[in-house]
Amino acid sequence: MTPGWEELATPAGLGLLDRIAAERDAGRSLDAVSRALRAAGVEPALLAAALTQEELRARAVAKFGERARGMLFTRAALEQATRAEAAALHAERFRAAGCARVADLGCGIGAESLALIAAGVAPLPVELDPLTAAFAAHNLRAAAARAGAPAPEVRLGDAEALGPGDADGAFLDPARRTAGHSDTRRLASPDDYSPSLRFAFGLAERLPTGVKLGPGLDRELIPETAEAQWVSVDGQLVETGLWFGPLARPGIRRAATVVRDGTVAELTGPDDAADAEARGIGAVLYEPDGAVIRARLIGALAERLGAGMLAEGIAYLSADHHIPTPFASAFRVVAELPVRERELRRALADRSIGALEIKKRGADVDPAQLRKRLKLAGPHRATLILTRAEGRRVALLAERL
Numbered sequence: 001m002t003p004g005w006e007e008l009a010t011p012a013g014l015g016l017l018d019r020i021a022a023e024r025d026a027g028r029s030l031d032a033v034s035r036a037l038r039a040a041g042v043e044p045a046l047l048a049a050a051l052t053q054e055e056l057r058a059r060a061v062a063k064f065g066e067r068a069r070g071m072l073f074t075r076a077a078l079e080q081a082t083r084a085e086a087a088a089l090h091a092e093r094f095r096a097a098g099c100a101r102v103a104d105l106g107c108g109i110g111a112e113s114l115a116l117i118a119a120g121v122a123p124l125p126v127e128l129d130p131l132t133a134a135f136a137a138h139n140l141r142a143a144a145a146r147a148g149a150p151a152p153e154v155r156l157g158d159a160e161a162l163g164p165g166d167a168d169g170a171f172l173d174p175a176r177r178t179a180g181h182s183d184t185r186r187l188a189s190p191d192d193y194s195p196s197l198r199f200a201f202g203l204a205e206r207l208p209t210g211v212k213l214g215p216g217l218d219r220e221l222i223p224e225t226a227e228a229q230w231v232s233v234d235g236q237l238v239e240t241g242l243w244f245g246p247l248a249r250p251g252i253r254r255a256a257t258v259v260r261d262g263t264v265a266e267l268t269g270p271d272d273a274a275d276a277e278a279r280g281i282g283a284v285l286y287e288p289d290g291a292v293i294r295a296r297l298i299g300a301l302a303e304r305l306g307a308g309m310l311a312e313g314i315a316y317l318s319a320d321h322h323i324p325t326p327f328a329s330a331f332r333v334v335a336e337l338p339v340r341e342r343e344l345r346r347a348l349a350d351r352s353i354g355a356l357e358i359k360k361r362g363a364d365v366d367p368a369q370l371r372k373r374l375k376l377a378g379p380h381r382a383t384l385i386l387t388r389a390e391g392r393r394v395a396l397l398a399e400r401l
Contacts, residue, residue, distance in 0.1 A: 004049030008072055009134045016042065016050045021057075021069060030054065064111075070142060072135035077109040082173065082212060083238055085259045086231050087115035090171060090210055090241065095119045097208050097246040099169035105159035106195055110136035112171050112212075113152060114143045124167050126155045128194070159195045169208040169247070172200045197221065204244035211242040215294060229255040230291040237290035256291035258326050265326035267292060273299035279308030279318055280390045281336065285398060286317040286328040287359065301327050311388045314362045318389075322401050331383055331398035339386075339393045345374050351397075352378030360386040363393065 007013040016037075023033045030051060037047055056078055060068035063083045073081075082090070090112060094102050104113045104125040109132060113123035117140070125140065127133035137154045144151040155162055164170045174193035200211045201223055215230060215237040222228050227248035229241040243249075249268075256267045276299050286307060288298050293315050302308060305328075307319035322330055337347045348356065354376050358367035363386040385396040 002045075002049065004043070004045035004047070005074075005131055006134070007046050008049055008053055009138050013046065013050065014138075016046065017053060020050055020054050024054065064114075071109065071139045073109055074132055074135065077132050077135070080173065080175065081108055081111040082115075083233050084111070084115070085233050085262070085264075086238060087111050088118070089231070089257065089259075089264070090212070091115035091119035091121060093210065093243065093247045094121050094169050094171070094208070097169065099167075099208055101167045102169040102171055103164035103167035105162075105164065105170060105172045106174060107136050107154065108132060108173065110139040110143075110154075112173065113140055117143045117147050117149055117152075122149070123152050124155070124165055125152055126157065126159045126162050128156075128158055130156060160199045164203065164207060167207070169210075170203050171210045171212070172203070173212040174200065208245040208247045210244070210247055213240045213242065215240055215290070227252050227255060228295070229257055230294040231257045231259065232289050232291040233259045234261070235289075237294065240294070254295045254297055256289065256295040256297050256327065258289050258291055260326060263326070267295070267297050267300060267327050269295075269297050269300050272296035275299045275312070276302035276308045276317070278310065278312045281310065281333060281394065281396070282307075282318040282320045283333055284319045284322045284401070285310065285331045285333055285385060285396065286319065286325070287331070288315055288317065288328045289326075292327050301325070311362065311390070314387055316361055316385070316387055324401075330401040331385065332401055334382070334397045334399055337384075337395040337397050339395050341370075341373065344395055347397075348374060348376060348382075348384075349378070351380060351382070353380045353382045354378040355381040357381075357383040358386065359383060362388040 020033055034051055056073040056075065057068050060071065060073055060078055063081060064071065065084060099121060101122045101124055102116055104123045107113050107125035107127050110125060113125045116123040125136060127136055133154045133156045141151040172195055174195050203209050217240040222242065226242040226244055229243065231239050231241065251270055252268045253271050254269045258265045273296060286305060288301055292298060292301055298315055302317050305317060305319055305323050305325060307317040310316040310318045338344050356371060356376055358371055360367060365386055383398045383400060385398055387394060
């Protein structure tokens, strides 16, 4: 264990973190704060850990909002921690299913348990790593105090050995990286996850169970009994959730959940949707959200929008009229430009386009390198979509709607 980190959860460590935060709020740089505290005789290992923790707290605001300023993190646990918006959706499933006590097996720094507390559900957190468990205990004590609820005890040990205890529901976020607090690597095989998928799916046979996995989950691993939900938050695809028992909604086996600016929209289906027929280039092009693509609900979205596939096997939709939707970005097709690079550069120069967003599907091109070669100049902005339509390569000049 890196020296100094254990002390962060002690009164002395928390006091040092408060002092650093106050200095930063007063406008002092992290380097200036570090020099001052070293001169004041703060133990070097504790100071190094506290300064790193201040950086982690700043990064964690994107996931947890301003309450991150009072939380404790390790690098690895912050990376895997569920975003607050997604964790709130998880907790609401358990609340709606009537679960009063939910085992959070592999709780990390406590993201899921925080959401359960906020939803009025008692978490029973379990964590294998001692430092992460200590940090989770700190985070959950503060949340419980705000909610007027008892502070949950974080059980230290292997989730598979300890099990769910007397919980009436279980949530698992299996570790998908090697053990450690930083510089971890992603595990290639689901057999190496901790807790294992075999344990998680076995638990689901006897308890209402939710399992959070990566958004690129191999779909062959999804049990027939599960509702599979892909979640994106503010345009970023963040997770696959598998829900079992009363947590899985009747008649729904595929769900794409899109969270933008705190607003939740959902597209669901009883199974994968068949793709719409290809129809070629229309006046409007839609790029489905990553959750819709992963859930294989592009055909269901096309039906809502009166759209067709721009080309078979390519995740762009084409339509004659624009219908606003939370499930896709929409573009007005301005013109079809030449595909050959020299002629494309000339066409963009003729339009004085100096800032160009380049999107591609079904095109073998590096957008960053292409942008350099195009030598853009001018006051106008546009989007260039490189893809295939009607059996050929196309370059579409577009503007976001």
